[in-house]
Each structure stands twice: as structure tokens, then as C-alpha cells.
Amino acid sequence: MLGRTYDDQLCSIARTLEIVGERWTLLIVRDALLGLRRFEEFQDSLGIARNVLTDRLSKLVADGLLERVCYQQRPARYEYRPTGKAADLVTTVLALMHWGDRHAAGPDGPPRIATHAGCGGDVREQLVCAECGQALGPEAVQMLPGPALTDSPA
Amino acid sequence: MLGRTYDDQLCSIARTLEIVGERWTLLIVRDALLGLRRFEEFQDSLGIARNVLTDRLSKLVADGLLERVCYQQRPARYEYRPTGKAADLVTTVLALMHWGDRHAAGPDGPPRIATHAGCGGDVREQLVCAECGQALGPEAVQMLPGPALTDSPA
Numbered sequence: 590m591l592g593r594t595y596d597d598q599l600c601s602i603a604r605t606l607e608i609v610g611e612r613w614t615l616l617i618v619r620d621a622l623l624g625l626r627r628f629e630e631f632q633d634s635l636g637i638a639r640n641v642l643t644d645r646l647s648k649l650v651a652d653g654l655l656e657r658v659c660y661q662q663r664p665a666r667y668e669y670r671p672t673g674k675a676a677d678l679v680t681t682v683l684a685l686m687h688w689g690d691r692h693a694a695g696p697d698g699p700p701r702i703a704t705h706a707g708c709g710g711d712v713r714e715q716l717v718c719a720e721c722g723q724a725l726g727p728e729a730v731q732m733l734p735g736p737a738l739t740d741s742p743a
Numbered sequence: 744m745l746g747r748t749y750d751d752q753l754c755s756i757a758r759t760l761e762i763v764g765e766r767w768t769l770l771i772v773r774d775a776l777l778g779l780r781r782f783e784e785f786q787d788s789l790g791i792a793r794n795v796l797t798d799r800l801s802k803l804v805a806d807g808l809l810e811r812v813c814y815q816q817r818p819a820r821y822e823y824r825p826t827g828k829a830a831d832l833v834t835t836v837l838a839l840m841h842w843g844d845r846h847a848a849g850p851d852g853p854p855r856i857a858t859h860a861g862c863g864g865d866v867r868e869q870l871v872c873a874e875c876g877q878a879l880g881p882e883a884v885q886m887l888p889g890p891a892l893t894d895s896p897a
Contacts, residue, residue, distance in 0.1 A: 595770070597790055599854045601843030602773055602836060608847060612764070616749070619756055623886055636751055674846055679881040680868045681842055682756060684835040689755030692828055693762060697891035700753045706885040710874020714834045720864020727833040731860040732777060737851035 599737060608652050609678070613637055613645050618675055619682055621655060626668040649675075684714045753891060762806050763832070767791055768799050772829055773836055775809060780822040803829075838868045 595603035609615050613635060620634050632642055646669055649655040654675040660668050683703055690699040703712040716725040723729075749757035749764075763769050767789060774788050786796055800823060803809040808829040814822050837857055844853040857866040870879040877883075 598770065600770070600773070601840045601848055601853055601855070603770060603843075604847035605839045605843035606769060610764070610766070610769075615760060615764075616752065616754070616757060619754070676881050677845065678842060679884065680870060681835065681838040683870065683884070684838050684868070685759045686755045688832060688835055689757075689759035691831065693758035694755055695891060699755055699889035700891040701755070702887050702889040704885050704887055705872035705874065705877065705879055706883050707877065708872060708875045710872040712879060712884050713871050713873050714838070715869050715871045716834060716837065717867050717869045718859035718862060718864040719867050720859065721862045723859065723861065725859060725866060727830050729860050730833065730837070730866050731858050733856050733858055735853040735856040737849060737854040 605681075608654070611645065611648070613641065614649065615678075615682065615685070617642075617645055617649060618654060618671070618678055621669060621671040621675060622679060622682065626670065628667075628669075631669075654678075680714055683712065687714065759835075762808070765799065765802070767795065768803065769832075769836065769839070771796075771799055771803060772808060772825070772832055775823060775825040775829060776833060776836065780824065782821075782823075785823075808832075834868055837866065841868065 595607050598604075609618060616635060617631060620631055625631055625634060628642065628646070631646070632639065635642065646655065646657075650657050650669070652674075654672055655669040656672055657667050658670055659665055686699075686701065686703070694700075704710065705712055716727070716730065717723065718725055749761050752758075763772060770789060771785060774785055779785055779788060782796065782800070785800070786793065789796065800809065800811075804811050804823070806828075808826055809823040810826055811821050812824055813819055840853075840855065840857070848854075858864065859866055870881070870884065871877065872879055
């Protein structure tokens with residue numbers, strides 16, 4: 590064990606990164622959420638080697654984030670559709686994007702802007718309390734051990 | 744160019760992953776945000792090879808997410824403190840954690856729970872519109888080209 594996997598980490602961040610932390614994987618998810626469907630579309634967008642893209646797409650299908658669907662017979666052609674599990678990454682993807690906009694964008698500003706389809710306003714990720722409904726800053730967040738840590742016999 | 748870097752991607756997600764997408768880096772940020780400071784603390788938490796940890800810590804210092812601070816003279820000892828740029832990843836880290844809680848947690852449930860320090864309620868990431876204040880589902884988010892894409896001469 591040379592620290593190549595996160596298996597020893599009892600942590601939902603580590604488990605998420607086991608699924609989407611491989612190089613290119615989150616950018617494929619981004620593209621799928623933006624509406625790309627076909628192998629060639631992903632390849633044009635990402636410019637990566639075909640074998641790497643094939644590998645990443647297969648893993649995303651195996652992990653249930655993409656569905657491989659036959660959209661044409663003779664010759665058979667397939668496309669990749671994001672599942673609900675992939676759509677559930679939207680907040681994560683937007684949080685990564687907005688952090689990059691704030692801390693790593695070039696002089697031209699942000700490449701893409703997430704807007705509210707209803708009124709055109711900018712979309713933000715806000716931490717809120719599910720109990721009292723208050724909007725929270727990072728200083729108001731306290732991490733407590735959950736059941737998987739407190740019930741652990743170790 | 745074998746697709747080993749995201750340099751060709753005009754995308755703030757890709758730029759963020761260039762900084763925090765390396766294996767272990769986000770878990771180091773997690774630990775720093777949880778209060779870990781010293782090399783040995785990070786090593787105990789992550790169980791990775793010392794040279795890998797040294798490399799990741801140096802990169803996080805170079806990228807401005809950690810500050811290396813001398814906390815003791817003779818012998819000189821250093822600790823790593825998260826900067827505002829690291830603290831600004833809290834929403835991203837929590838979004839990754841909660842996705843893992845929902846889709847990849849073991850039978851024992853979530854290892855850690857983010858709570859509101861004020862009332863003890865669960866913390867959630869909510870997409871909101873900065874203009875009209877409405878809470879948004881993923882279907883209400885529309886991606887538009889930003890200045891870096893629309894002004895591009897290419």
C-alpha cells in the first residue's frame with residue numbers, strides 16, 4: 590500500500606474522489622451536464638486520447654453516473670446520458686467552477702456563467718441550516734463525528 | 744501533449760482541478776480546514792508516503808492555500824495554516840462530502856456531519872439566485888458563455 594487509493598479513509602470526500610477524482614472524470618461529468626452525449630463530442634471538448642476517454646466513460650457507466658444508450662441501429666451507435674447521480678453533482682461542479690472564477694480565472698474573467706433560467710440572475714452556492722434556515726458562513730459550520738465514526742468498534 | 748494537463752481547457756473547473764485535483768490534495772485541504780496543522784498530524788490522518796505529503800504541502804503553499812509558519816525556534820518547527828483561499832473551498836468540500844454521504848456511504852452512514860454551530864441543525868449547500876433570492880434546483884440553472892469565451896478572438 591503506497592497510498593495510491595483512499596480505501597483507508599473513512600470519509601465521504603475520499604469516497605467521492607474514488608468515483609470522480611480520476612483525472613478528466615469531473616470534466617466529463619461537466620460536459621454531460623452541459624448536454625454533450627456522444628463519444629466524439631466529449632473527445633472534441635476534452636482533446637484527450639481515445640483510450641483514456643473510453644476508460645473514463647466505462648468507469649462512469651459502471652459507477653452509475655452515465656447511462657450508455659443505443660440511439661441508432663445499423664450501425665449501432667451509442668450515447669452517454671447523465672443519471673440522477675450525475676445531476677446530483679451540479680452543486681459540487683458549480684462550487685469548483687466558482688472557486689476557479691474567484692481564484693484562478695485569467696484576465697478575461699470567467700469562461701462560463703451559471704444563471705437562473707427564470708430571471709437571469711447569477712447562481713450562487715449558499716450554505717444553509719436545514720433546521721433554522723439561516724444562511725451560514727464557513728465559520729458557522731461545525732464538523733461532528735457521524736454514526737460511521739461513533740459506532741466504530743475500533 | 745497526451746492530455747496530462749488541463750491547460751487547453753478554458754474552464755474554471757479545470758483550473759480549480761489543476762490546483763486541487765492532484766491525488767490527496769483535497770483531503771489535505773479537508774484536514775487543514777478540520778484543524779490539523781503539523782506534518783505528522785497530516786501523515787497520521789492520511790497514511791501516505793512522506794515524500795508525497797511533502798510534495799502536496801509544498802504545492803499548496805506555492806498556490807497560496809496553506810501558509811508555512813514557524814511556530815517554534817531551536818529546533819525550528821513549522822506548521823501549515825489554511826489561508827482564506829483554502830477556507831473558500833468549504834462549500835466545495837462539503838458538496839463533495841454530502842454527495843458521498845448520499846451515494847457512496849457504507850451501511851454505517853456518514854462518517855462526519857456538518858452542523859450549524861448555532862442551533863445544531865444539518866448544514867446543506869443550496870443553489871440560490873443572487874438576483875431574486877430564490878432557492879434553485881439543478882434544472883433552473885442555465886450555463887451561458889462568460890466574458891472569457893465571448894471576447895475570445897478564436
